[in-house]
Amino acid sequence: MKFWEIGKRNLKEIYRNPVLLGFLVGMPVAFMLVFCAAAGGGQAGPIAMSIADEDRSQNSSAFIQYLGSVDAIDLNEPIYSEESQAQDDLENGSISLYLLIPSGFGEATRTQQAINLELVYKAADPMIGLQLKPIIEAVGSEFLGVAPPLNVELKGTESKIKNMAVNFYFPGIAVYGLMILISTAAGIIAGDREKGFLARMFTTPARPWDFILGYSLPFIPVVIVSTLIYLGVGMAMGLTIVGNLGHAFLLFFLIGLCSIGIGMIVGSLVKSESQTGVSWIFIVPMAMISGAWFTVERMPSAIKSVAGALPFIHAIDASRAVLNGSSFSAIILDLYWLIGWAVVLFAVGIVLFRRTMVS
Amino acid sequence: MNAVQTFKLTKKFNGLVAVNGVDLEINKGELFSLLGPNGAGKTTTIRMLCCLLKPTKGTASVLGYDVVKAPFAVKKRIGVSPQDTILSERLNCWENLALIGRVHGLSSDEVARRSKELLETMGLMERAKDQVRKFSGGMKRRLSIAMALVSDPQVLFLDEPTLGLDPQARRAIWEYIAELKGKKTILLTTHYMEEADFLSDRIGIIDEGRVVALGTSQELKTNLFEMRSMVVSTENLTAEVIADLQSKYSRLEKVKGRLKIYHKDLDFKGIVDYLHSRGVTVYSAALEQPTLEDVFIQITGKKLRD
Numbered sequence: 092m093k094f095w096e097i098g099k100r101n102l103k104e105i106y107r108n109p110v111l112l113g114f115l116v117g118m119p120v121a122f123m124l125v126f127c128a129a130a131g132g133g134q135a136g137p138i139a140m141s142i143a144d145e146d147r148s149q150n151s152s153a154f155i156q157y158l159g160s161v162d163a164i165d166l167n168e169p170i171y172s173e174e175s176q177a178q179d180d181l182e183n184g185s186i187s188l189y190l191l192i193p194s195g196f197g198e199a200t201r202t203q204q205a206i207n208l209e210l211v212y213k214a215a216d217p218m219i220g221l222q223l224k225p226i227i228e229a230v231g232s233e234f235l236g237v238a239p240p241l242n243v244e245l246k247g248t249e250s251k252i253k254n255m256a257v258n259f260y261f262p263g264i265a266v267y268g269l270m271i272l273i274s275t276a277a278g279i280i281a282g283d284r285e286k287g288f289l290a291r292m293f294t295t296p297a298r299p300w301d302f303i304l305g306y307s308l309p310f311i312p313v314v315i316v317s318t319l320i321y322l323g324v325g326m327a328m329g330l331t332i333v334g335n336l337g338h339a340f341l342l343f344f345l346i347g348l349c350s351i352g353i354g355m356i357v358g359s360l361v362k363s364e365s366q367t368g369v370s371w372i373f374i375v376p377m378a379m380i381s382g383a384w385f386t387v388e389r390m391p392s393a394i395k396s397v398a399g400a401l402p403f404i405h406a407i408d409a410s411r412a413v414l415n416g417s418s419f420s421a422i423i424l425d426l427y428w429l430i431g432w433a434v435v436l437f438a439v440g441i442v443l444f445r446r447t448m449v450s
Numbered sequence: 451m452n453a454v455q456t457f458k459l460t461k462k463f464n465g466l467v468a469v470n471g472v473d474l475e476i477n478k479g480e481l482f483s484l485l486g487p488n489g490a491g492k493t494t495t496i497r498m499l500c501c502l503l504k505p506t507k508g509t510a511s512v513l514g515y516d517v518v519k520a521p522f523a524v525k526k527r528i529g530v531s532p533q534d535t536i537l538s539e540r541l542n543c544w545e546n547l548a549l550i551g552r553v554h555g556l557s558s559d560e561v562a563r564r565s566k567e568l569l570e571t572m573g574l575m576e577r578a579k580d581q582v583r584k585f586s587g588g589m590k591r592r593l594s595i596a597m598a599l600v601s602d603p604q605v606l607f608l609d610e611p612t613l614g615l616d617p618q619a620r621r622a623i624w625e626y627i628a629e630l631k632g633k634k635t636i637l638l639t640t641h642y643m644e645e646a647d648f649l650s651d652r653i654g655i656i657d658e659g660r661v662v663a664l665g666t667s668q669e670l671k672t673n674l675f676e677m678r679s680m681v682v683s684t685e686n687l688t689a690e691v692i693a694d695l696q697s698k699y700s701r702l703e704k705v706k707g708r709l710k711i712y713h714k715d716l717d718f719k720g721i722v723d724y725l726h727s728r729g730v731t732v733y734s735a736a737l738e739q740p741t742l743e744d745v746f747i748q749i750t751g752k753k754l755r756d
Binding site: 099100103288295296449450 | 500501503521522526528532534538539540545548550552553554555581601
């Protein structure tokens with residue numbers, strides 16, 4: 092249990108360092124307060140939305156009526172029967188967005204096929220569309236019992252969401268906050284290398300995995316506490332948890348592990364604490380293309396492919412879905428992806444660390 | 451079997467030869483010092499023996515285990531006190547010792563027992579519960595040596611154990627190390643000749659990556675240092691007299707107002723008579739034993755602190 096001894100040492104070094112501890116605990120609080128405040132804080136008014144119903148079926152009418160009952164949505168009149176009419180009004184500025192219910196909607200609901208709804212909004216004001224998208228997905232899933240348009244099976248009711256902006260931003264902000272552990276974890280290793288402490292430890296019989304586990308362990312409580320802080324502050328600022336809180340916690344925990352794993356890799360590669368700054372070259376772009384702050388839907392397919400291969404987008408999408416009411420089965424693939432990444436990252440960290448033990 | 455053995459041990463860094471074909475044989479229980487100036491290759495040699503650096507050429511073994519092929523077997527049996535006093539600064543003495551002891555596989559009880567002994571021996575018991583970042587350099591150095599000893603290693607590597615300490619702290623550490631003589635095999639590096647002289651069973655003088663002389667302190671002084679030296683305290687010493695002495699004798703130094711003259715066949719009386727004849731007042735004159743520094747200067751042509 093050499094790793095346990097190394098882990099205990101690192102934990103003591105962290106919690107006895109007030110500056111580092113303050114950063115690790117204070118950062119999630121400050122982060123959530125700023126972003127949630129920016130997102131509107133407590134209650135927000137409904138978003139005005141128009142509808143173009145090309146299906147004109149009994150089911151589509153029922154769906155529109157259902158949407159009209161959602162507090163977060165203020166349905167505009169009239170309901171367009173042709174999309175071209177809605178496009179004209181969007182272009183001349185009389186409406187800010189519309190939801191297109193395509194022909195075949197009623198048939199698809201009967202045959203339980205996936206349905207693609209289009210939310211069309213002005214390019215100059217994408218945020219309103221971004222805010223509405225998860226609501227419509229949730230309400231649509233609740234109404235239809237299937238998962239349009241992203242195959243997200245929702246059971247909760249979007250109408251329970253007090254502040255959709257907070258519910259949209261929260262997962263991305265929390266995951267981004269946990270990504271900061273990349274540089275923190277890397278910094279601890281790099282600092283010990285710079286000071287020569289690692290070299291001293293390398294003269295002991297501890298193995299590479301003892302070091303990787305020993306340097307990772309102290310961050311487990313940090314991930315747990317950070318996630319609790321994110322959730323607590325998020326809820327205080329208007330986050331509504333429609334789905335299973337435990338599932339959301341599990342997702343955040345796994346992305347925290349992935350971040351620590353990346354931190355171990357960065358820490359194994361750099362020679363000094365100051366060099367861990369390079370990890371930000373990775374953190375910020377990854378957060379951007381993973382949908383931490385913006386939806387990835389309108390990004391180029393190549394970027395989406397890169398983001399999809401990485402763990403962060405899976406954590407953000409899955410936690411967003413869980414918070415909005417998705418079941419465990421809807422996020423199982425994302426969970427596998429995150430677990431796989433965590434295993435790979437730690438294995439790579441151990442291999443790289445082994446190389447640094449002898450120069 | 452030797453405790454430490456190297457054969458043509460060589461380390462190059464980007465073409466720069468730091469250690470150049472070092473052959474060493476250190477017996478079990480021996481205290482062996484590598485004496486040399488900064489940059490001579492002492493620390494690089496130790497780092498190779500501790501499995502931190504891979505030799506470019508040559509081999510090295512500790513207690514029969516090859517440092518490249520069986521590094522973990524070597525690491526189980528050694529204790530290391532690095533040149534820089536590297537401790538876990540926010541841990542106290544007990545915790546620092548426990549970390550190293552437990553990583554070496556000692557039980558909690560054994561670590562506690564060994565730690566208590568070492569803290570008492572090193573005079574650190576009173577401050578044992580304080581975080582070590584508050585310690586003086588001497589206290590940190592003593593703890594560093596205790597950490598090297600906590601696993602009860604068979605071979606101890608002490609890299610510049612008194613570097614940067616005041617004379618009193620240095621003397622205290624010498625005494626601790628002297629107590630270990632015969633009980634452990636110790637390889638100590640230093641650029642303090644007094645340290646090597648005081649502590650060592652044998653000394654290897656290292657310069658520019660090569661071991662240039664090897665033997666006991668006495669052997670080095672008597673066998674290698676052919677010159678004798680005398681120290682003269684004078685008044686009215688002129689530049690002309692100094693120039694004249696320089697032309698006649700191998701080496702001349704002015705040390706703290708005194709004149710130190712080196713020559714193979716030193717004519718003590720002849721020098722004093724000559725100085726009197728040139729009107730120089732001689733207050734005292736004495737023959738001196740050669741020091742390791744004298745030996746080093748003779749072999750390498752430079753001072754240890756150059």
